Amino acid sequence: MGGSSGVGESAAAAFAADGAEVVITGRNQDRLDAALARIGGKTTGYRMDATDQGAIDAFFAQSGTVDHLVVAVTGAAGGGPFAELDMKELAAGFDAKFWPQVRILKAALPHLRQDGSVTLITASSARAAFPGTAGLAALNGALEAMVPPLAVELAPLRINAVSPGVIDTPWWDRVPAEQRQALFDGVAAITPVGRVGQSEDVARAIHMMAANSFITGVVLDCTGGANLPTGR
Template identity: 80%
Template sequence: MGGSSGIGEAAAAAFAADGAEVVITGRSRERLDAAVARIGGKTTGAQLDAADAEAVAAFFAEGGALDHLVVAVSGAAGSGPFAQLDLAELATGFDAKFWPQVRVLQAALPHLRADGSVTLITAASARAAFPGTAGLAAINGALQAMVPPLAVELAPLRINAVSPGVIDTPWWDRVPTDQRKALFDGLAATTPAGRVGRAEDVARAIHMLAANTFVTGVVLDCTGGANLPTGR
């Protein structure tokens, strides 16, 4: 879900490379078709808005049995200094990421293999302490808090999440090029891995969680070590 670009597309490509039959979803037919062509293999695209509850329910009802579900639905609303944080914008952020991920998981449950897997994509802002990210922390933290109890409640279905740090994907296209480069260079200089992440880095983490049948209830950081207390 959310597989027409960025992390979702990279994850779909990782599964397709294993010979899996992959279905990606997204709101734009044009972007879906382009992503399907890039991914190749046994990949198809389904136009779907994860914010549309009826469309989500119909998608799963018509789609047949599923082995693994990756929910990469995201949004950008909800950031900014807390004193000036527009609460309507924060609600929009929940509507764009938290509620769609919960809605998708709930609708998918009857169609998922009993011992299959679900991987949610959250963000490192959930456990970071950067000024201006309290709203994002609330959205992503809410999703992450659900992972352990869901892993117990829905077992043997495995529930995990990947929590990416700063990843160079089209999500950042909204930031002017020079400003984005300065931000990435600054982060790379203080991150143990020495760079910002790539979509393929997160895709490998997603693939591992889906493939490893002895891992559940985990929120896996994929940050290049940016979340570590290095003292710098």
């Protein structure tokens, strides 16, 4: 879900490279078609607005049994200094990411293989302390808080999350190029691996969480070590 660009597309490509039958969803048909051409393999697309409950239900009604569900639906609203944070913008952030991921998971339950897996894509802002990210921390933290209890409640279905750091994907296209590059350079300078992430880095983590049948209830950081306490 949310597989027509960025992390979702790279994850779909990783599964397709294994020979899996992959379905990607997205709101824009042109972007879906372009992603399908890049991914190849046994991959099909389904145009769906993840904020539309009816569309979610219609997708699963025709999906058949799903072995592994990856929910990469995201949004850009909810960031900024807390003193200036518009509550409508924060609500829009929840509407774009938190509620769609929860609704998708709930709608998917009758259609998931009993011992299959669900991997949510959150963000390291959930447990970081960067100024201007309190809203993002709230919505991503809410998703991450659900992972352990759901893993127990829904067992043997496995529930995990991958929590990326700063990843160079189209999510950042809303930031002017020069400003974006300066931000990436600054993050790389204080990150142990010395760079920002690529969508393929996160895709490998997602693939591992789905493939390893002995992992559940885990939120896996994929940050290049940027979340580690360094004293800086």
